Amino acid sequence: VDTLWLVNGERTGVDPADRGLAYGDGLFETMRAEHGTIARFAWHYDRLVEGCERLGFAAPARAVIETEIAAHLPRDRAATVKLIVTRGSGARGYRPPSEPRPTRVLCIAPWTPLPNEHYTRGIRVRTCATRLAENARLAGIKHLNRLEQVLAQREFSAAEAEQGLLLDASGRVVSGTSANVFAVTNARITTPDVSRCGIKGVMRRAVIAAAHELGLALTEGDLDPAALRMAEEIFVTNALVGIWPVAALDDRRLAVGPVTQRLMLHLRVGPYA
Amino acid sequence: VDTLWLVNGERTGVDPADRGLAYGDGLFETMRAEHGTIARFAWHYDRLVEGCERLGFAAPARAVIETEIAAHLPRDRAATVKLIVTRGSGARGYRPPSEPRPTRVLCIAPWTPLPNEHYTRGIRVRTCATRLAENARLAGIKHLNRLEQVLAQREFSAAEAEQGLLLDASGRVVSGTSANVFAVTNARITTPDVSRCGIKGVMRRAVIAAAHELGLALTEGDLDPAALRMAEEIFVTNALVGIWPVAALDDRRLAVGPVTQRLMLHLRVGPYA
Numbered sequence: 001v002d003t004l005w006l007v008n009g010e011r012t013g014v015d016p017a018d019r020g021l022a023y024g025d026g027l028f029e030t031m032r033a034e035h036g037t038i039a040r041f042a043w044h045y046d047r048l049v050e051g052c053e054r055l056g057f058a059a060p061a062r063a064v065i066e067t068e069i070a071a072h073l074p075r076d077r078a079a080t081v082k083l084i085v086t087r088g089s090g091a092r093g094y095r096p097p098s099e100p101r102p103t104r105v106l107c108i109a110p111w112t113p114l115p116n117e118h119y120t121r122g123i124r125v126r127t128c129a130t131r132l133a134e135n136a137r138l139a140g141i142k143h144l145n146r147l148e149q150v151l152a153q154r155e156f157s158a159a160e161a162e163q164g165l166l167l168d169a170s171g172r173v174v175s176g177t178s179a180n181v182f183a184v185t186n187a188r189i190t191t192p193d194v195s196r197c198g199i200k201g202v203m204r205r206a207v208i209a210a211a212h213e214l215g216l217a218l219t220e221g222d223l224d225p226a227a228l229r230m231a232e233e234i235f236v237t238n239a240l241v242g243i244w245p246v247a248a249l250d251d252r253r254l255a256v257g258p259v260t261q262r263l264m265l266h267l268r269v270g271p272y273a
Numbered sequence: 274v275d276t277l278w279l280v281n282g283e284r285t286g287v288d289p290a291d292r293g294l295a296y297g298d299g300l301f302e303t304m305r306a307e308h309g310t311i312a313r314f315a316w317h318y319d320r321l322v323e324g325c326e327r328l329g330f331a332a333p334a335r336a337v338i339e340t341e342i343a344a345h346l347p348r349d350r351a352a353t354v355k356l357i358v359t360r361g362s363g364a365r366g367y368r369p370p371s372e373p374r375p376t377r378v379l380c381i382a383p384w385t386p387l388p389n390e391h392y393t394r395g396i397r398v399r400t401c402a403t404r405l406a407e408n409a410r411l412a413g414i415k416h417l418n419r420l421e422q423v424l425a426q427r428e429f430s431a432a433e434a435e436q437g438l439l440l441d442a443s444g445r446v447v448s449g450t451s452a453n454v455f456a457v458t459n460a461r462i463t464t465p466d467v468s469r470c471g472i473k474g475v476m477r478r479a480v481i482a483a484a485h486e487l488g489l490a491l492t493e494g495d496l497d498p499a500a501l502r503m504a505e506e507i508f509v510t511n512a513l514v515g516i517w518p519v520a521a522l523d524d525r526r527l528a529v530g531p532v533t534q535r536l537m538l539h540l541r542v543g544p545y546a
Binding site for chain 1: 417
């Protein structure tokens with residue numbers, strides 16, 4: 001089973017003049033699909049639209065994206081679906097074209113099974129030295145300027161940890177390298193607000209909604225590394241893994257706690273075969 | 274006369290899995306060529322190598338780049354040459370491949386003549402609301418994460434100004450949207466240091482060297498907007514335009530001053546036909 005790449009619906013390369021390549025001038029979504037359906041597609045599309053609005057160009061119509069995905073998504077097995085939307089090709093220089101024609105890059109790849117014990121025992125998280133710079137205009141959206149994440153990921157090997165922990169320039173906790181982070185202390189859940197840097201994860205949104213449904217107290221706000229270290233439970237989330245309990249944050253060991261388990265159960269998160 | 278694009282030496286598209294597109298995981302150089310020669314190629318290559326080192330992959334050999342450019346550069350007229358070097362294709366996820374195979378994207382375009390009066394009377398600069406976030410690990414190099422510049426450029430039209438003025442998160446002057454900036458006060462030149470954000474421009478390097486040769490005092494350091502506004506002369510530099518005097522910074526008017534003129538003469542900067 002191969003990975004399929006489509007550029008504006010065609011099996012072709014990307015125009016070398018595309019602004020996505022030149023400046024990271026675009027957005028992306030990474031989605032989990034099962035039985036021919038993308039989990040929480042509406043929320044992925046919401047975030048894509050917000051990102052396009054923030055950058056100042058029109059998102060492709062939802063129907064265009066849905067039709068393109070539906071035409072190629074396997075019905076009988078899980079898949080990872082990645083969509084990149086850029087402002088399209090342009091003349092040299094930062095100034096965007098007055099009438100951009102956005103580029104869609106769609107990737108449908110076979111699902112890579114994740115280890116069971118990441119759900120049952122938890123993952124290892126390691127604090128990174130690379131910091132996230134703060135820029136409210138770019139915070140929250142999933143844009144293509146991701147060198148900070150790349151540099152942070154280079155700080156440790158896959159054998160050492162499953163996620164890096166990223167702090168902002170002021171030393172506050174923001175997120176994992178590719179996941180949002182939640183701390184549970186005295187039965188209260190805290191997740192960093194992402195108005196200065198970080199990404200408004202789709203699974204983060206699902207957890208916030210789930211906490212509300214379950215009557216669990218949840219705050220989006222500042223989280224400092226000392227408070228995170230003292231937390232009774234820590235978990236991370238993203239659209240591909242769902243929820244992963246954290247078993248180790250640097251040298252601190254944690255058990256999978258009851259709040260994390262309730263949320264995993266409520267959201268039917270588990271090992272995705 | 275057409276624009277030529279080459280991806281690893283071939284007239285083809287870019288692999289949609291390229292990390293340059295996915296994450297802006299790469300560098301670029303924009304260069305001016307005349308009579309088949311690229312101005313200050315050694316310094317462009319220096320900066321590219323430093324950028325690759327900072328991101329953690331090997332730059333293409335200088336001979337590879339020089340040979341490729343020489344094979345296609347017109348001998349009889351000026352050209353704009355843009356080179357993008359990315360970490361190449363990779364699997365999904367921020368973690369770079371252990372043995373990256375960098376991608377080269379080369380663009381050779383006909384030179385676009387610049388208006389004479391930009392050299393003789395100067396240009397208009399407009400202070401942007403978009404700020405540059407500070408991250409020492411990414412400062413100075415010409416990486417592909419340029420959304421801040423794109424957003425800043427969108428704040429004004431080409432009819433309103435030739436450059437935007439960018440401040441960092443702390444409110445210090447950093448640069449123009451696509452140029453370095455210099456202020457002259459009491460015969461002393463100041464240019465913002467670019468250790469927290471901004472780019473170490475090749476023409477900036479040439480001006481620093483020229484000031485040294487001419488015995489002009491030049492400091493790389495903090496420059497606040499009020500000090501810039503009070504300056505007797507302001508000029509901006511980049512590898513394509515050389516030096517442009519600033520005739521207007523927002524509502525402040527300036528004349529082309531003697532220090533700017535000396536540097537332009539010394540560096541043989543003028544209208545490039």
